[in-house]
């Protein structure tokens with residue numbers, strides 16, 4: 422089995438779960454000792470990165486790690502997190518805005534099958550951060566609709582070293598596409614989750630089309 426230093430030297434992508442701040446620190450420190458002072462484009466992914474601190478975001482930026490935030494947490498478990506983490510730590514789970522201001526590349530995800538892989542709900546929760554009880558959890562960490570969409574498209578492509586061939590609708594790139602009934606960048610952010618998919622095109626073929634009877 423390869424260790425982290427050998428993986429990075431062999432250009433093998435490393436994607437590791439690290440959810441609490443202690444686990445995240447372990448991963449950051451491991452990357453730090455693996456690459457030392459060298460400038461290496463390794464894009465090691467911190468999967469979930471839920472309790473990533475401001476200092477850890479700085480370290481990730483300096484060392485080239487990419488957090489993938491489990492951004493649906495505020496809705497599904499946010500009310501619970503306020504009780505178990507306390508108000509301050511709960512309010513900055515999935516600290517998307519702190520990543521944006523640092524220009525730190527990141528992605529957001531659902532972690533299916535823990536929660537169903539519904540892309541527009543993921544975008545909605547990243548943008549609104551509303552809990553099940555209706556509390557807005559950490560409003561200053563809300564993503565803009567564009568930031569959330571970018572994280573799910575270009576961010577994902579970058580995370581996998583595929584930004585040259587995927588991630589945006591650009592001649593020469595590969596893409597599966599959806600046609601939505603409303604522009605998610607124009608609609609009232611509170612209504613993003615209501616947007617409906619009209620058609621899905623995968624590998625060049627229509628695989629879903631809403632029949633209009635609904």
Ligand SMILES: [Zn+2]
Nearest residue numbers: 438468469532
């Ligand atoms: Zn997981």
